[in-house]
Amino acid sequence: RKQAPEYSTSSSDEEFESKPSLTPKAKRAIRNRRKLEKETKQLIKQEELKRLHKAQAVQRQLEELEERQRALEKFGVELERELRGEADSGTKDENQMLHEWFELVMEKNKLMRYESELLIIAQELELEDHQSRLEQKLREKMAIDDSLKDEMDLNEEDEI
Numbered sequence: 001r002k003q004a005p006e007y008s009t010s011s012s013d014e015e016f017e018s019k020p021s022l023t024p025k026a027k028r029a030i031r032n033r034r035k036l037e038k039e040t041k042q043l044i045k046q047e048e049l050k051r052l053h054k055a056q057a058v059q060r061q062l063e064e065l066e067e068r069q070r071a072l073e074k075f076g077v078e079l080e081r082e083l084r085g086e087a088d089s090g091t092k093d094e095n096q097m098l099h100e101w102f103e104l105v106m107e108k109n110k111l112m113r114y115e116s117e118l119l120i121i122a123q124e125l126e127l128e129d130h131q132s133r134l135e136q137k138l139r140e141k142m143a144i145d146d147s148l149k150d151e152m153d154l155n156e157e158d159e160i
Helices: 010-020 026-085 094-143 151-159
Strands: none
Touching: 026 094, 094 151
16 A cells, blocks of 8 residues: 655645544534634635725715815816906906805815825724734734744733
């Protein structure tokens, strides 16, 4: 009979066969743990994709917001020139122009508040992503048996 090579394959059934001392209960526990790990990885990946899509949406909204602010700024410059008498105001009276100017200022303030909210959301997404990466790193560190860790590994795990 040929001897089995020293390396192992990724098949879990072969792993179980090579360890005849494992009871069926232990095999089930290992399968359940692997299944749970796989499901956890899938959930993490789904959460990352959700955050990515949300970040992309926030980025698009920020770009649209910037365009709207530029348009308002351009309109505001023209309106201020008309108010100062530097440009031809046509049929507009001063009260109407002042009203437009105040509405323009209110709209600009509203856009600035919205931009602040979007930036907070973007920062929150970055923090969530950072937390997820730290949690994954901690899980990887904790999966290693404590007897195999040196002091530096233990300190790093504590720091995480």
